[in-house]
Amino acid sequence: MEFLIVIAFFGYIYYLRNYADLRTPSEKEAAALAEGIILYENGQTGKAYDYFDARIRQKPKSSIAYLYRGLCQHKLGDNVSALKDIQSGLSYDDQVYELHLGMGKIYLEQGETENALSAFDRAVSTSEEQSEAPYLWRAKALTRLGRVNEANLDHLHAEELKEALKTTSGKPVSKAPFFDKRLAINMAMIVMTSALLIYVVKSAESIHLPYLVAVFAAISIGFVEPYKGWLLAIMQCTFMLTGYFLLTTLPTDGARQELENFSLYGAMILTFAASFLGGFLKRALNMK
Incomplete structure (x- = not known):
């Protein structure tokens, strides 16, 4: 009986480790890579690149690491490598809207507006109203294609979403109940x-x-x-x-x-x- 009780507790710990954490895999990866993300957001692109490059060697299937290494390469002017990294990230997790968004931005810079629009469409669908950025960038692609009315609708929705997100995340105390x-x-x-x-x-x-x-x-x-x-x-x-x-x-x-x-x-x-x-x-x- 005592042996069975100990085994039951090992099973309970396994449950806690694997199932009680309700974050998505990408959210867990972002939390683990917070140090590098801060470097990137603070403009330390070279250090951020080295950080994510090392992380990819340690964990070759990290979609978030590929995302940020790709963003670093984009900032450093290497769009070919940036696009390759973003595509690699998507191959491991195509539900990360930032990957689709990053891909769309590169396509838009390169003048591939149709491909950019397709990427921004996927960014909108996977973002699940978490950010207004996919709508704003899709509006830019639609404008280039002469679809002004659709672009205006995206701009309007982006403004409404921005206000809605501001009311829910503007107070740090209530952001995470x-x-x-x-x-x-x-x-x-x-x-x-x-x-x-x-x-x-x-x-x-x-x-x-x-x-x-x-x-x-x-x-x-x-x-x-x-x-x-x-x-x-x-x-x-x-x-x-x-x-x-x-x-x-x-x-x-x-x-x-x-x-x-x-x-x-x-x-x-x-x-x-x-x-x-x-x-x-x-x-x-x-x-x-």
Whole structure:
């Protein structure tokens, strides 16, 4: 039974690592490449190119790394290499609208307006109203092709979208709400892990298994919520404490009671310590 419980926790950690993170693959890549993106946005094109070139050698299938290396090459005047990189990025993830947008800009500079329009159409469809830029650039291509009415409609929609995005992202505090879908899912999982920990405390013959299970659970808390793990840790300790005293029968044997107390309170202490460790590990991995 104890072996099965440990195996179950390994399965839970695997779930947290692979399925609880609701970001898209491109969003995860962008977070991991934040250092290079900042270099690019700050105008340090040469350093940014070297950064993304090294990253592509480490991870040859990173669509975001190809995007930004291509953008760097575009800034440096090498449109042939820039287009090749952007096409490589699209071959790994064609749902990144910035890749279609970058390709369209290069085509437009080269006078290939029809190809540019096609790329901007794909940028509009994949952007999912996240940015007004695809509409503005499509309007430029439409204008060159003499389709002025369509261009005006794109300009109008771009202005409306810009205002709508400003109202939702203008306040940094409300941009990323504290209680989101991922946190709600993990709160539900905490109920299950708390119940399992109570079961282990009640059935274990020593303190070792409850402590081991508590450490696994707490590290997974910090790993999945590196900035909000403290809340999940508090929830888990609260559920453990109330569940143990309200939903279970306390032993009449003094030695057994002492063992369960050591297991319960020790597991609560480990929950806070190991959740901090898990959060530290996740933040360290995100910086790589």
